[in-house]
Amino acid sequence: MKLFWKTGEPYVLATGAALAIILVMSLTLIGTVMTNGLGYFWPRALVKFELKDGSSALGQIMQQEKNPLSGEKRLQLKVGNRDIFGQDFRWIDEKEITTRSLPADAVLLERREHGNYFGMLKDVTAEGITITAATPYDKLQQARKLVAGKIDDTSKIKKQMSDLNHAAEGLRLKLQKLDYGGAEKNAAAIAELTAAREKKMAEFTRLNEQATATLAEIGKITAQMTDAAGGSKDISLTEIIALQRPNSMSFFAKSVAYLERVRELLLDDPRESNTEGGLFPAIFGTVMMVLLMSVFSLPFGVIAAIYLREYAKDGLMTRMVRIAVNNLAGVPSIVYGVFGLGFFVYGIGGSIDSLFFPERLPTPTFGTGGILWSSLTLALLTVPVVIVATEESLASIPKGIREGSLALGATKFQTLTKILLPMATPGIMTGLILSMARAAGEVAPLMIVGVVKLAPTLPFDTNFPFFHMDRKFMHLGFHIYDVGFQSPNVEAAKPMVYVTTMLLLAIVVIASSTAIYLRNRMRSKYTTSTF
Numbered sequence: 327m328k329l330f331w332k333t334g335e336p337y338v339l340a341t342g343a344a345l346a347i348i349l350v351m352s353l354t355l356i357g358t359v360m361t362n363g364l365g366y367f368w369p370r371a372l373v374k375f376e377l378k379d380g381s382s383a384l385g386q387i388m389q390q391e392k393n394p395l396s397g398e399k400r401l402q403l404k405v406g407n408r409d410i411f412g413q414d415f416r417w418i419d420e421k422e423i424t425t426r427s428l429p430a431d432a433v434l435l436e437r438r439e440h441g442n443y444f445g446m447l448k449d450v451t452a453e454g455i456t457i458t459a460a461t462p463y464d465k466l467q468q469a470r471k472l473v474a475g476k477i478d479d480t481s482k483i484k485k486q487m488s489d490l491n492h493a494a495e496g497l498r499l500k501l502q503k504l505d506y507g508g509a510e511k512n513a514a515a516i517a518e519l520t521a522a523r524e525k526k527m528a529e530f531t532r533l534n535e536q537a538t539a540t541l542a543e544i545g546k547i548t549a550q551m552t553d554a555a556g557g558s559k560d561i562s563l564t565e566i567i568a569l570q571r572p573n574s575m576s577f578f579a580k581s582v583a584y585l586e587r588v589r590e591l592l593l594d595d596p597r598e599s600n601t602e603g604g605l606f607p608a609i610f611g612t613v614m615m616v617l618l619m620s621v622f623s624l625p626f627g628v629i630a631a632i633y634l635r636e637y638a639k640d641g642l643m644t645r646m647v648r649i650a651v652n653n654l655a656g657v658p659s660i661v662y663g664v665f666g667l668g669f670f671v672y673g674i675g676g677s678i679d680s681l682f683f684p685e686r687l688p689t690p691t692f693g694t695g696g697i698l699w700s701s702l703t704l705a706l707l708t709v710p711v712v713i714v715a716t717e718e719s720l721a722s723i724p725k726g727i728r729e730g731s732l733a734l735g736a737t738k739f740q741t742l743t744k745i746l747l748p749m750a751t752p753g754i755m756t757g758l759i760l761s762m763a764r765a766a767g768e769v770a771p772l773m774i775v776g777v778v779k780l781a782p783t784l785p786f787d788t789n790f791p792f793f794h795m796d797r798k799f800m801h802l803g804f805h806i807y808d809v810g811f812q813s814p815n816v817e818a819a820k821p822m823v824y825v826t827t828m829l830l831l832a833i834v835v836i837a838s839s840t841a842i843y844l845r846n847r848m849r850s851k852y853t854t855s856t857f
Contacts, residue, residue: 356831359824359827359828359831360828362820362821362824363821363824363825363827363828364828366821366822366824366825367584367587367588367591368580368584369434369570369572369575369580369583369584370386370387370572371386371387371428371572371573372384372385372386372428372429372432372434372444372572372573373385373386373387373403373426373427373428374426374427374428374429374432374554375403375418375423375425375426376423376424376425376426377418377422377423377424378422378423378424379422381555382554382555382556383403383405383416383418383554384405384429384432384444384445384553384554385403385404385405385406385416385444385554386403386404386444387401387402387403387404388402388403388404388415389401389402390402393417393419396419398419398420398421399419399420400417400418400419400420401417401418401420402415402416402417403415403416403417403418404442404818405444405554406434406441406442406443406444407440407441407442407443407444407445407553408440408441408815409439409440410553410557410559414441414815414817414818415817415818428573429446429573430571430573430574431446431447431463431571431574432444432445432446432571432572432573433445433446433447433463433551433569433570433571434569434570434571434572435549435551435561435566435568435569436566436567436568436569436570436602437561437565437566437567438565438567438597438598439565439597439598441598441602441818443551443553443559443561444553444554445551445552445553445554445559446551446552446553447462447463447466447549447550447551448462448550448551448552448558449462449465449550450462450465450466450469450547450548450549450550451546451547451548451549451550451560452465452469452547453546453547455469455472455547457469463571466549466563466569469547469549469563470563470566470569472544472547473544473547473563473564476540476543476544477544477564479540480537480540480541483533483536483537483540484537486533487530487533487534487537490526490527490529490530490533491530492789493526494523494526494527494530497519497522497523497526498523499685499686500519501516501519501520501523502685502686503685504516504519505685506684506685507685541564544563544564545562545564546562547562547563547564548560548561548562548563549561549563549566568583568586570583590603590604591604591605591825591829592604592605592606592609593606594606595607596608596780596805599813599814600779600780600805600808600809600813600819600822601809601813601815601818601819601822602822605802605805605825605826605829607780607781607784607799607800608800608801608802608804608805608826609802609829609833610784610785610786610799610800611697611777611781611784611785611799611800611801612766612800612801612802612803612830612833613833614697614785614786614799615697615700615701615704615765615772615799615801616762616765616766616833616837618697618698618701619701619704619705619708619761619762619765620758620761620762621701622701622702622705623704623705623706623708623709623712623761624712624754624758624761626705626709626712627708627709627710627711627712627713627716627757627761628712628716628747628754630651630709630713631712631713631714631715631716631717631720632716632720632742632747634647634648634713634717635716635717635720635721636720636738636742636746651710651713651714652710652714654710655710655711655714658770659707659768659770659771660770660771660774662703662704662706662707662771663703663770663771663772663773663774663775664774665703665706666699666700666702666703666706666771666774666775667695667774667775670699670702670703670775671693671694671695671699671775672693674692675690675691675692675693675694675696675699676690676692676693678691678692678693679691679692679693691796692795692796694796694798695774695775695776695777695798696775696776696785696795696796696797696798696799697776697785697795697797697798697799698795698796699775699776700771700772700775700776700777700799703771703772703775704765704768704771704772707764707765707768707771708760708761708762708764708765709761711757711760711761711764712754712757712758712761713757714757715753715754715756715757715758715760716750716753716754716757718753719750719752719753719754719756720746720750720753722750722753723746723749723750727745727746727749728741728745728746731744731745748848748851751845751848752845752846752848752849755841755842755844755845755848756845758841759838759841759842759845762834762837762838762841763834763837763838766803766830766833766834766837767803767830767834768803769801769803769804769806769807772801772803772804773804776798776799777798777799777800777801777804778798778799778800779800779804779808779812780800781797781798781799781800783797784797784799785797785799802826802829802830802833803830805826806823806826806827806830809822809823809826810823
């Protein structure tokens with residue numbers, strides 16, 4: 327037995343058992359997220375229940391459980407029609423159900439506001455357009471195509487309005503600058519710019535009236551619906567984003583609808599307080615913030631590690647710096663957020679506004695939260711990881727390689743750049759992987775220095791200078807917090823929490839996998855027989 331313990335076999339078994347437990351926990355977490363997230367988009371059947379009290383209910387069965395009071399089995403039914411019933415879900419005891427059916431003509435309408443509508447289609451009222459279809463559902467489909475064409479025309483008009491608004495805003499800022507430099511001295515230029523701006527604003531107003539008139543015209547086209555309780559409601563086709571008859575859909579049709587929902591999630595903007603619609607702004611903001619953070623943290627971390635390992639003398643100051651770097655990795659992230667707010671936003675950002683944008687004050691330009699300050703704050707948070715990983719990688723290179731290079735006549739700088747850094751690259755990439763994974767999931771510091779619930783514009787667009795580092799942005803981690811804990815309808819928002827979590831995990835896995843692939847390529851390229 328003593329020999330058994332001395333060989334270290336128990337420690338190997340304990341380590342293997344711990345690794346197995348961690349893998350099971352990780353796979354369980356990923357499985358739970360994917361099960362609840364991927365199933366959210368599949369069209370569920372609309373079930374109609376006739377109850378003992380004479381009422382009816384129509385909705386999608388979400389889950390089953392025992393009633394904690396009576397012990398009887400009960401169903402959670404998503405009834406939709408939030409603007410009518412005031413809630414998205416209701417519980418129905420099995421013993422209260424007399425019959426259940428799957429009506430083939432039950433319709434699900436995905437709306438811009440008030441969530442989904444479940445009911446039966448009676449007819450379509452179409453003023454100003456001719457509909458030749460015979461059945462109400464075919465009428466609705468034909469009317470939606472006509473309305474979609476008008477909405478596309480309106481979207482093009484809104485794009486022109488956006489360009490005009492951007493140009494007018496640029497002229498307004500120029501006017502502010504000229505006025506700040508002296509209104510009397512720049513009177514001629516101010517008059518010219520004012521006339522140009524008024525012309526653009528007049529064109530903006532004309533396009534706005536045209537778009538409003540078009541929307542008012544197609545807003546009269548409505549679908550006449552009835553719910554399970556017998557109530558009727560007219561819904562404008564401009565409010566309908568998608569419609570389905572899940573009880574009549576084939577597997578292929580459901581698959582197409584599923585893929586369309588995935589496309590909407592990845593490419594569209596959110597709506598309904600972020601509980602519906604897409605996540606493109608949050609995905610874009612998360613990826614861009616991680617990339618900017620990497621651009622800032624990697625060079626500074628590598629340079630600091632090179633100095634500490636290759637140039638700094640081993641003294642009290644160097645040891646204190648190493649201790650400080652190691653301790654920084656354990657500082658709570660919210661502390662970095664407070665530091666970023668004070669140093670980057672109010673300090674550097676306020677100074678930039680005073681020097682380069684004084685005419686815009688007191689409205690801040692860089693003196694408020696934005697993606698630039700968020701990236702720098704997370705770079706400070708993750709740079710200790712890069713420093714430690716780089717320093718350890720440099721320390722692992724045998725001393726003989728350095729001596730051999732110097733003996734052949736290479737300078738210390740040449741040895742560093744041609745020999746040591748390439749061989750240390752896999753370790754540097756390890757530090758980058760760890761820093762990217764941590765930065766992607768951080769939320770607390772971002773809430774202070776730039777992330778918002780809903781960003782009207784992206785930090786990157788087609789308008790010069792294309793990258794707008796002063797803009798606020800959306801982030802998947804904050805989106806999870808906002809939807810899961812700040813939503814007015816938490817139960818309805820729960821599926822979106824799982825979907826957003828799944829996307830955040832996917833981004834981390836893809837980014838880490840790419841970095842690991844590059845690291846392995848570099849490791850195989852620079853590994854020598856010395857190791």
